[in-house]
Amino acid sequence: MSLTEINVKAGNGLPGGGVGVDERCKIGFAPRENVLTMHRFRLFALCLTLAAGSLEVRAAGKGDAAKGKAVFETCTVCHNADSDEKKMGPGLKGLFKKDKMSNGKKPTDATVRARIDEGGSGMPPYKDTLSDSEKDDLLAYLKTL
Numbered sequence: 001m002s003l004t005e006i007n008v009k010a011g012n013g014l015p016g017g018g019v020g021v022d023e024r025c026k027i028g029f030a031p032r033e034n035v036l037t038m039h040r041f042r043l044f045a046l047c048l049t050l051a052a053g054s055l056e057v058r059a060a061g062k063g064d065a066a067k068g069k070a071v072f073e074t075c076t077v078c079h080n081a082d083s084d085e086k087k088m089g090p091g092l093k094g095l096f097k098k099d100k101m102s103n104g105k106k107p108t109d110a111t112v113r114a115r116i117d118e119g120g121s122g123m124p125p126y127k128d129t130l131s132d133s134e135k136d137d138l139l140a141y142l143k144t145l
Helices: 003-009 021-026 032-060 065-072 109-118 132-144
Strands: none
Touching (some): 065 132, 109 132
16 A cells, blocks of 8 residues: 555545544555565665684685694795895894885785795795695795794
8 A cells, every 4th residue: 555545545635634643654664566676776785794703814814824834934034034134035023013015015914825825036936845834834834924
């Protein structure tokens, strides 16, 4: 039943007609379809937020820093862990706190992992040398420096 039909049934279609009870009750409410759409949108937004949050938590929980320290032993030939002084490669102390790496990119999990995988500037690629779990461990360790 539309709002116009309610007005006519309540006698409000006539000039000077009073406000009917039905009209007062229904005037402030959105149509049922709009309410359902709004609830679906809220549910979708909530699910999307939860999914994004769980991915971030899962990504942050990857890797074991203690195992990563053992993996880093092969890196100590070229990199310092306890300072930012250059050996053959740059010192990695505070790597994830820096504004940019030696290649000019911001240090994130993705950019550091890409550097490990691809190498560059004299660093050999480790894409086929280290397993994914070893790289996760190494990233977890580098975050502790």
